[in-house]
Amino acid sequence: MPAFASRVVFLGLDGGTMSVLGPGFDRGLLPNLASLWRRSAFGALRSSEPMVTPVAWTSFATGCTPPTHGIHEFVYADPSDRTLRANHAGRVRVPTLWHVLGALGREVVSLNLPMTYPPPRVPGLIVAGADAPGLDWAFAHCPGFAAEIAAHVPDFTIKIAWKHRPKTLDDLRSRAAWNRAIFRAQADAAERADRRADWTAMMVHFQNLDSLLHRLWPYLDVDATGLRVPGWNEEVEGCLRALDETAGRLMELASRRDAAVIALSDHGFGPCRALVNVNGLLRDAGLQRGLMYGTRFRYRARRVGDRLRRWMSRRGVGVSGRLMPRSIEGQVGCDWKRTVAFAPFGQLCGCIFLNPRATATSGAADRARREVIEACRAARDPETGAPLFSGVFSVADRYAIDPAAEGLPEVLALSADGYQAQAKWGVSLRNELLRPDPDLPGTHWSEGILAIDAPDVRPGGHLRAHLHDVAPTALAMLGLPVPESMEGRVLHEAFENPLPIHYGARPEIEPDPQFEELLAAGFGAECA
């Protein structure tokens, strides 16, 4: 007989990977997470395509893949005028776990999860993450909780502690102290939320694990890139210890409430061997023509002018520079008469559009799409011969949708582990394909982590799951209906007995009268 869990706590370990946790368990650095893993069914959790934070966490929250939930990057192109805009929670096309639980009359607590801005109107406490325009906005629907946190947990923040790689030990020390305080504040906030809400699901998301790994990967000393520098390794390990202590407090909270615990990451992590110049690759393949030297100056001047206008508009009341539409063609400096394909945005994925002027006939568009796919598939690291992309596909063929009608790229080229595709490169004379980034020694890898500690769980490292499997599994584990809109599968193999599954209707999402106002406030930080 399966035994159902009555509640679940999710630990959102952004960028969490076994190549850091495993050595941390062995070295005794992470005793709380190590004991969770010992009790749990655990294993590899494959990220979304592409493996970027907003796409991945939306896949978790909806139990769906990108063509269904509609979030493919930080930004999207508006098909009506080909301008770029920031993605947000209102663009998610299917109900999230929070909506599903809300429709069942259950309360939820969610702290800092990406793509929860504007926060959904559901019973409980939803505090948005780094994509909210500011802390007050993140608490938009729970002002009472906001006041309590402001008064008693001053370190609680949605800010990213590691925007750059620290240059000095002093800089590292002060940022590490701040990062540790942020983790501790998240446990404080979760304990206070627990007293305010009778939650069925509680999510605490640790964005700063991802930013720590990006900037300080070599000091984790877990692979061939490892460095041992007195002071530096200790500070980085101190942040991991603080994360483990926070996780330990949340596990204690879970055990007081008799809740199951699911720890998961949105993608793995590993060394970043090089950034990949996607537009440079298209230029090499003869699919894009750069600007001549004089026109390059004009292009730069226009970009500086755009930036200045955005900066000035940000000074205005209630206007955000991020909301001002930017045309997709304006993102790349090309000779448009001789350009067939270009990548206006994208990190960890080549997001390649066709120039409508050069591909007006369907024959020309088909040929261009084929050539783009061939060029990306053939792209190799000249030093090692390793492919730069793990998968390259036509969006129309793979997703069975019309990319132009939805403002999507024609071709997606997913970064291979160790390489970070990059649309923005700057206009340089040399058309280099690869460049290591000293500020970014680590980047997302495709294989993340999952550990489930619940009644009737079968411990051991035998799980092979996808991010979109987690939400349906959590609902089935709680004995609640899984809405038919969820695409993921229930991970029966995590349990001694298969879970009975009841399918339910897709819940209606209540419109939020404040939504437009929250959207107009703009957005916060972008990060990979």
Ligand SMILES: [Zn+2]
């Ligand atoms: Zn992430």
